Amino acid sequence: METQYSELYWGARYHLKQDPNGNYYLIGMHQKIWKVFGFIALVPMSASIVMAFVSLMESDNQMYFFLIVAAVLLLISLILxxxxxxxxxxxxxxxxxxxxGKTPPEKASWSxxxxxxxxxxxxxxxxxxxLQLNADGKSMTRNSIGQFDQTAEMALFLSxxxxxTALDNVTDWPETRPLEMTAASKPRYVKPSRIEGAEFEVQGSIWRLLWIFPFTLTLGTMLFVFNWVQG
Incomplete structure (x- = not known):
């Protein structure tokens, strides 16, 4: 039995969508990074709104400063x-x-x-x-789907x-081979073999963006100190 889109793992359907023309598309990694920064910008924006409210209650002259900061951060968030x-x-x-928007221009195209x-x-x-998408031998984007069988199912669905072409770089790591299917039309799972003394190659992670939180904390602290000094 062939897998239908609605039967894919929710993690697969989160990253794989259909446009109004019925074409499937993968959400790019850069879009996710932009949205992460957009959400992060809302943190100091919220703090600025709170500080503006406090300034209003204290009847000082800092309220407009914090409102301007909040407006700039909101604009940045909306753009991202x-x-x-x-x-x-x-x-x-x-x-x-x-x-x-929903119809961005085309930057490149491959067979x-x-x-x-x-x-x-x-x-x-x-x-x-x-699940990594490669074009002309280069990595274009990748998405974290789930476990091996869930990710392989999505790869086979796209195929x-x-x-x-769907490839497997897990079962015989570090070798890459065509992704296989069982008689039940499910991806064949084999525990990845490890070469003694070798490690998988790590090429970065979106989780490294967490460094931005100390930045926003520092920015909030600076705003608080600035308000205290001016007061």
């Missing part, structure tokens, strides 16, 4: 939230769209024959897998629907 990136599978091609989706391990979390 509107940034989009997607990789669309249509007409035997993979198109990279990036820009603003689906020159692309593949590869299931690779997430070492930073010690579990789960990335069936758009004709892209």
């Amino acid at each position: 939230m509107r940034r989009t990136e997607r990789f669309v599978f249509s007409g035997g091609r993979v198109s990279h769209l990036r820009g603003w 689906v024959r020159d692309c593949n989706v590869t299931v690779i391990p997430i070492v930073a979390h010690k579990s789960g897998c990335w 069936k629907e758009v004709g892209i």
Whole structure:
């Protein structure tokens, strides 16, 4: 039995969407990073609003300063939230769209024959897998889907629907091989073999963006000190 889109793991459906024309597309990693920064900008913005309210209650002259800061941070957040990136599978091609709104302009395009989706391990979390989209031998984007079988199921679904090659970089790591299916139309799971003394290669993680939280904390502290000194 062939897997339907609605039967995919929720993590797969979170990253794989359909546009109004019925074409499947993957949400790009940059879009997620932009949205993370957009949400982070809301933290000092909220603090600025609180400080503006406190200044209003104390009848000092700092209220307008904090309102301006809040307005700037809100504008930054809205701009980041509107940034989009997607990789669309249509007409035997993979198109990279990036820009603003729901219909960003096309930045690049490749034949689906020159692309593949590869299931690779997430070492930073010690579990789960990335689904990485490659074009002309280069990584374009990747998404954290779930465990091996859930990620492989999504890769095989894309292979069936758009004709892209699906590869497995987990089972025989560090070797890459075609992704296999069982007789039950499910991806075959084999515990990854480890080479003695070797480690999986880690090529970065979106979790490194957590460094921004100390920055926002410092910014909030500076605003508080500035208000206290002026008072």
